[in-house]
Amino acid sequence: MMEAWSPTIVAAAGPKYLAIVKALAEDIRSGRLAPGSRLPPQRALAKHLNVDLTTVTRAFNEARRTGLIDAAVGRGSFVRGSSRPSRGSSLPVLSPSGSVDFSMNMPPQPAEARLAERLEGGLSRLAATPGFLDRMQYQDSAGNLADRAAAAEWLCRRLGPVAVQRVLVAGGAQAALSAVLAVVLKPGNDLCVPALTYPGLRMAAERLGARLVPVECDEEGLIPEAFLECCRARRPRALYLVPTLDNPTTATLPAARRERIAEIARANGVAIIEDDAYGALPPDAPAPFAALASDITWHIATLSKCVSPGLRIAYVAVPGTNAAVWLAAELRAINMMASPLAAALASEWIAEGELDAIVAAIRRENGLRQTIAAETLAGLNFRSHPCGHHLWLQMPSPWRRGEFGAHARQLGLSVIQSDAFAVGPAPEAIRVSLGAAPDGATLQYGLSLLANLLSHPPGAISTVV
Structure with missing residues (x-):
């Protein structure tokens, strides 16, 4: 038992709570803290170190996440019974030999998201649902009606009301992007893109034989007048962009620019392919293009960037029901259907509010x-x-x-x-x-x-x- 443990904090740049975690890791490695050693109460440690209680709490949470310690309600925090990290976690890399x-x-994937617990609970509830095995059979390439309805519920929070018939479920954003490009473009068509653009889009467009036309951007994203010049000079078929938390530049297009770009696109007969991979993360993001110009926008919202890449689920809102039929055919050719199990789990999380909690x-x-x-x-x-x-x-x-x-x-x-x-x-x-x-x-x-x-x-x- 070692309730008198106190970390030796080395002055360094960075948050204090990480310095506590580093000291804890070093004392475990050196043997100063043996497996099973009890750590002092957080409040006592905060007083001893002359730091806020929240600093120590964050340090202990980080230490639990990385497998250094365990905690038991009413008993306190203890060094893990083995110096090895728990399955699925790793000790902080503190030497140049790491990567x-x-x-x-x-x-x-923060501990607060409780992904493993939610996976177990969600799958258990699904397995207990009557007719669950029917969900494990081949599904419509657009997704079954229940999952499309859940997708519409998720999307409407940013897009406004969207008919289920205009929503499809795809096996990830890359499959959705490839399918949308195949519907919208023909080989040799011009596709306007930001001068710095997502590599997955580049790969899909080049395989299709489309010509990428770079459009000038600044710190706020795509410049509307540069897009207008491109429309006049090249008569592009479509425009691709990531309007919120752009990959790679992190720029978010202001609302006024979105409205101007939508206006230019409509006037020039240009379809908008909106990759909204990060749109669910900022609570104050401007309205998506699909909310401003639903008649010309192909909106893709993946769960890979705001929940987990392991789900491989993306929701697509298309301009109309005919567009949904065309896109479903392309999705079928690309990967038949999204995983029914992953789609059902995502729908379950939407219905129970779990998806919102994970994103938060x-x-x-x-x-x-x-x-x-x-x-x-x-x-x-x-x-x-x-x-x-x-x-x-x-x-x-x-x-x-x-x-x-x-x-x-x-x-x-x-x-x-x-x-x-x-x-x-x-x-x-x-x-x-x-x-x-x-x-x-x-x-x-x-x-x-x-x-x-x-x-x-x-x-x-x-x-x-």
Whole structure:
């Protein structure tokens, strides 16, 4: 028993609660804290360290998430019975021998979201539903009526009322994008895109034989008058964009720009393909294009970026019932149907309010991670959004993106260079995704390495790390 334990906090940049987690991890590794050791009450530890109780609470929550400790109501917190992390979790990476993935743009999976518990509960309720096995058979390529109705309920919160007949369920946003492009475009058609655009869209458009036409953007996103010039010069068939928390730039188009772009598109006979992957995350996001111009907009809302990529479910709102028939045919050709089990689970979570709770938990975790990023990367030039799980970092001179990427890999850091997004010349920038790191301590460690690397000129960095 070791109720007198007190962490040795080393002064460093970053939140205090992460310093407590690091000290706890080091004391477990060194043997100072043995498996089963009881930790002091949070209030007593906060008083001893002269910090707020909330700081210690956050530290203990982070330690539970990473498998360092267990907690029992009425008994307190204890070092886990094994020095190994629990299944599905990992200890904070605190040495340069580890790796941190900043390349995969996925939402974090915070303990507060209770994903494992909700998965178990949702699947149990579904299995107990009469006729459940019927849901495990082949389904309509547009999704069965119950799942389309649940999708319409989810979408109407941002789009306003939307008829079930105009809503389809797809096996992820990539399948939905490919199917929409196949309906809207023919080989050789021009597709307007932001000058920096989602690589998955580029791949799907190029496979179809469409020509990508870059449109100039600024810090607020696509510039309406640049789009108008493109319409006059090229007569494009469609426009693709991520209007909220753009990938990769994090820009969110203001409401006035959305209205102007919709006006230009309608006047020039241009279809809008709206990739609303992150639209559910900011509570104050402007109205989507599908709410402003439903007659010309193909709206795709995936759950992969606001819940979990494992669901592979995306909801598509199309301009009309004929469009729904055409899109269903393309979805059938691409992957037959969305997973009936995943679709049913998503519908169950929508009906029970679970999906809202998961999104809210991820939104709060994104805010915490963006705070860590802002503190750790202070002084560097980057763009971000408090509800998003990525940021867009400009290379400080004399660094170049390729050179930085090579050095970062030697340190165990993986980032995505601007070349993956650029339709035309690539700027000296990288996308840094914050969601894949298993916990805040690992994130802060990786970002510290990144910031430290950028604080030295390339020539001062040894090629052997």
